[in-house]
Amino acid sequence: MASSASSIFIQIRQQPKINHVFEYNSCSITRHNTDIVAGSKPNCRLSLRSSPPCKIQPIRSAHRPHIGLESHEEKQQSLDNSPPLKIAILGFGNFGQFMAKGIQRQGHIVLATSRSDYSDYCRDNGMVFFRNVEEMCEEQPDVILICSSILSMESIVRAIPIHKLGPDTMFVDMLSVKQFPRNLFMEVLSSKFGIVCTHPMFGPESGKNGWGKLPFVYDKVRISNAVQQRKCNQFLSIFEKEDCEMVEMSCEEHDRHAAGSQFITHTIGRILSHLDIESTPINTKGYETLLELTENTVSDSFDLYYGLFMYNMNASEQIENLDRAFETVKQKLFGRLHDMLRKQIVERVPMNSKENGKELVSAGKSSKHGSPLFLPNSQDMSDVSSFSSLAPPKSPKKQPSQTRREEDSNRVQRTGM
Numbered sequence: 001m002a003s004s005a006s007s008i009f010i011q012i013r014q015q016p017k018i019n020h021v022f023e024y025n026s027c028s029i030t031r032h033n034t035d036i037v038a039g040s041k042p043n044c045r046l047s048l049r050s051s052p053p054c055k056i057q058p059i060r061s062a063h064r065p066h067i068g069l070e071s072h073e074e075k076q077q078s079l080d081n082s083p084p085l086k087i088a089i090l091g092f093g094n095f096g097q098f099m100a101k102g103i104q105r106q107g108h109i110v111l112a113t114s115r116s117d118y119s120d121y122c123r124d125n126g127m128v129f130f131r132n133v134e135e136m137c138e139e140q141p142d143v144i145l146i147c148s149s150i151l152s153m154e155s156i157v158r159a160i161p162i163h164k165l166g167p168d169t170m171f172v173d174m175l176s177v178k179q180f181p182r183n184l185f186m187e188v189l190s191s192k193f194g195i196v197c198t199h200p201m202f203g204p205e206s207g208k209n210g211w212g213k214l215p216f217v218y219d220k221v222r223i224s225n226a227v228q229q230r231k232c233n234q235f236l237s238i239f240e241k242e243d244c245e246m247v248e249m250s251c252e253e254h255d256r257h258a259a260g261s262q263f264i265t266h267t268i269g270r271i272l273s274h275l276d277i278e279s280t281p282i283n284t285k286g287y288e289t290l291l292e293l294t295e296n297t298v299s300d301s302f303d304l305y306y307g308l309f310m311y312n313m314n315a316s317e318q319i320e321n322l323d324r325a326f327e328t329v330k331q332k333l334f335g336r337l338h339d340m341l342r343k344q345i346v347e348r349v350p351m352n353s354k355e356n357g358k359e360l361v362s363a364g365k366s367s368k369h370g371s372p373l374f375l376p377n378s379q380d381m382s383d384v385s386s387f388s389s390l391a392p393p394k395s396p397k398k399q400p401s402q403t404r405r406e407e408d409s410n411r412v413q414r415t416g417m
């Protein structure tokens with residue numbers, strides 16, 4: 001049972017070639033080769049009533065789908081002539097709604113369910129909202145599409161009344177990690193169901209101006225027959241037609257790449273957000289990029305970020321890599337300082353002079369030769385944490401004259417270098 005009575009207005013954008021007529025509670029939905037757009041200016045009006053249970057059925061079909069075609073054109077034509085998919089979205093937050101719009105733009109039927117009630121939104125946008133997943137599954141959707149957060153996927157999938165679904169139902173997820181949903185689907189679903197794991201590498205922010213050229217990753221994990229193949233092709237053609245860059249990739253490979261790219265990006269954005277970086281009157285382009293990155297990152301939920309970490313087995317390694325990289329950069333900086341310091345000591349500071357003491361090496365003081373020395377004193381240097389790997393740790397027993405720098409100086413003196 002659909003949770004709420006809803007009206008859909010169908011507006012046809014161009015003169016269409018009619019391919020199919022669908023019936024929804026005795027109303028016909030005509031599908032055209034061009035767009036079918038739900039909106040407020042109706043060319044025809046449909047009433048979707050909640051009771052008796054809605055059934056969406058093709059009642060006339062111009063062409064039967066033909067699987068196993070040779071040419072790309074033929075395949076595309078066959079897909080265009082196939083009845084639209086009934087795509088049931090589980091998890092209808094910001095991301096689910098964003099995906100639903102694209103799915104609808106490509107002429108497919110969107111059913112949705114979520115913890116929160118989106119019946120008004122769905123009614124206004126020509127989609128059908130179900131307050132519970134049982135009723136949605138009674139509609140026998142072609143595709144069950146998981147758009148939930150990573151953290152809630154398992155409970156959502158386990159709650160699907162699988163016995164109500166038709167054979168050849170395709171399960172698709174759009175989570176930001178891939179091995180976890182694949183393994184879960186394989187564990188929970190019997191072999192008759194098809195599985196495609198996908199990841200649009202964009203979302204409501206990055207895809208707000210269109211999906212063209214944005215990567216869409218997919219892995220056809222299990223396709224058992226021609227009907228599933230057709231549904232899978234039809235589903236993927238949504239993104240092809242939106243001009244996404246289609247990337248077929250295994251779930252393992254995806255997770256490896258995503259940990260080193262998306263997870264690192266979100267981590268840097270979150271680190272920067274803790275610096276409270278703000279716009280200045282003299283922003284460089286690079287800084288503008290950082291500001292934008294920070295803003296985009298923190299506008300995503302922490303759950304998303306935590307999911308990228310917790311459910312991608314490569315993420316911990318990336319955190320460690322990041323830590324090491326930061327240490328390396330610090331050591332490069334302080335190491336250079338150390339070289340400079342040594343040079344100053346070797347070439348310009350009289351080693352046996354009292355001037356070698358704390359007063360002389362303070363910034364701005366002059367050496368015996370009259371040139372200023374801009375070096376921190378030994379105490380300051382040994383306080384710099386990264387420098388400590390270049391100099392031995394401070395020992396309370398040692399006198400200041402016994403720091404590594406001064407030991408070096410003494411060695412230089414002794415060897416006459």
Ligand SMILES: O=C(O)C(=O)C[C@]1(C(=O)O)C=C[C@@H](O)C=C1
Nearest residue numbers: 176200201202203204205206207
């Ligand atoms: O566009 C946005 O709002 C996003 O945050 C998209 C974004 C990302 O850029 O990291 C977030 C989650 C998806 O997995 C893919 C991409």
